[in-house]
Amino acid sequence: MPRLQESISEVVAFGKPGPFRVVDSGCEHNCEPPRRRYSCPNYEICLNLAAALDWDSFTCRGCTGKVNQALHWQARQAKKKDLVARKICHLPEIRTSR
DSSP states (O other), X not given: OOOHHHHHHHHHTTSEEEOEEOOOOOOOSSOOOOOOOTTOTTHHHHXXXXXXXXXXXXXXXXXXXXXXHHHHHHHHXXXXXXXXXXXXXXXXXXOOOO
16 A cells, blocks of 8 residues: 555646636535645745635645646736735745755
């Protein structure tokens, strides 16, 4: 039986950088909350990114554990236009590995 860590890394390798916006499905009852990886080192960045972009919710499902650089750029632009987002959202520079 494979160890949990190996299983997670195999799943993560097939995803895309996140986070992913959850669009309201209109479901009022028995809806499952979006999957989140609270232990991800980028979770706080994704949380701030979603807030800056004014998303209702986001999910980590299908994410590689890396931050989508295009969304990060969009969030930085959104912060420039929104006084509240400027005060509460912290979006550090993303380091890219080469």
